Amino acid sequence: MARLEGKVALVTGGASVPGLGSTTAVRFAQEGARVYLTDRDLDGAEKVAAGIRASGGHAVALHQDVTSEADWDRVMAAIDEAEGRLDVLVNNAGIAVLGMMDTVSTADWQRQIDVNLTSVFQGARRAMAMMRRAGDDGKARGGSIINISSVAGLIGVPGCASYAASKGGVRLLTKVVALEGASDGIRCNSVHPGMIATNIQGVALEDNAANYDATMALIPMGYMGAPDDIANMNLFLASDEARYITGAEMVVDGGMTA
Numbered sequence: 001m002a003r004l005e006g007k008v009a010l011v012t013g014g015a016s017v018p019g020l021g022s023t024t025a026v027r028f029a030q031e032g033a034r035v036y037l038t039d040r041d042l043d044g045a046e047k048v049a050a051g052i053r054a055s056g057g058h059a060v061a062l063h064q065d066v067t068s069e070a071d072w073d074r075v076m077a078a079i080d081e082a083e084g085r086l087d088v089l090v091n092n093a094g095i096a097v098l099g100m101m102d103t104v105s106t107a108d109w110q111r112q113i114d115v116n117l118t119s120v121f122q123g124a125r126r127a128m129a130m131m132r133r134a135g136d137d138g139k140a141r142g143g144s145i146i147n148i149s150s151v152a153g154l155i156g157v158p159g160c161a162s163y164a165a166s167k168g169g170v171r172l173l174t175k176v177v178a179l180e181g182a183s184d185g186i187r188c189n190s191v192h193p194g195m196i197a198t199n200i201q202g203v204a205l206e207d208n209a210a211n212y213d214a215t216m217a218l219i220p221m222g223y224m225g226a227p228d229d230i231a232n233m234n235l236f237l238a239s240d241e242a243r244y245i246t247g248a249e250m251v252v253d254g255g256m257t258a
């Protein structure tokens with residue numbers, strides 16, 4: 001049996017290709033999940049969903065700005081109406097606004113926190129409410145919430161003040177959700193990618209071209225990871241194979257933080 005057969009999954013930030021959200025949505029669909037992928041870029045999300053459907057999977061693209069509470073309500077209501085359940089939420093949408101302490105603007109700081117951290121709070125609390133609903137056996141159905149943090153949520157990185165603060169917040173928010181959800185079978189874990197070859201990383205490296213070689217030297221394995229390295233971790237956490245794992249920090253970084 002496919003690893004996510006019968007499960008309904010929502011992946012935010014699913015439009016970017018190559019991106020961690022789109023790659024995760026594809027892997028989930030390959031393993032039998034009914035996938036909802038959202039993004040502020042609806043055209044991009046539609047393309048990813050169409051590709052999944054062309055390969056025989058189930059995928060629906062929806063517009064969502066993860067900083068909008070109204071959008072969260074609309075997306076959850078759409079999934080509820082179509083499926084009546086939600087088994088997996090991947091809070092993946094994110095941005096990387098770089099800047100040293102003396103240059104980062106307050107507006108950029110706030111935007112980073114809104115997109116990367118407050119969105120996770122909004123998504124997780126709504127997912128918990130759906131996952132707490134009773135299944136056929138009268139008990140809470142449970143589910144898996146996967147929050148994409150970063151190595152910058154584990155260790156300090158110069159020039160990443162707002163990004164690191166947002167991702168460190170995601171790390172601890174994850175543990176609170178794990179503790180509050182555990183008795184209802186709701187698992188919540190954070191995933192901490194290192195340097196993964198996606199659009200966000202291209203932008204970050206272009207902005208810091210002088211740091212490229214130095215950054216590579218920080219990766220003991222000597223190369224950037226691929227989106228599938230994260231998608232496979234997300235797949236594991238979404239599946240019942242990870243049924244006893246909650247509140248954990250899953251580091252996928254080629255040894256950067258070892």
Ligand code: NAD
Nearest residue numbers: 013016019020040065066093094150193195196198199200
């Ligand atoms: P990406 O830029 O390729 O994709 C991010 C997606 O999020 C895009 O499709 C974008 O449109 C969407 N998005 C941004 N703001 C949004 C908003 N307000 N509402 C809805 N969608 C929005 O980036 P990625 O590398 O795929 O990153 C995915 C996640 O992984 C992010 O949270 C990022 O911080 C994290 N991460 C990535 C790396 C890496 O090396 N790629 C490392 C650590 C953490």
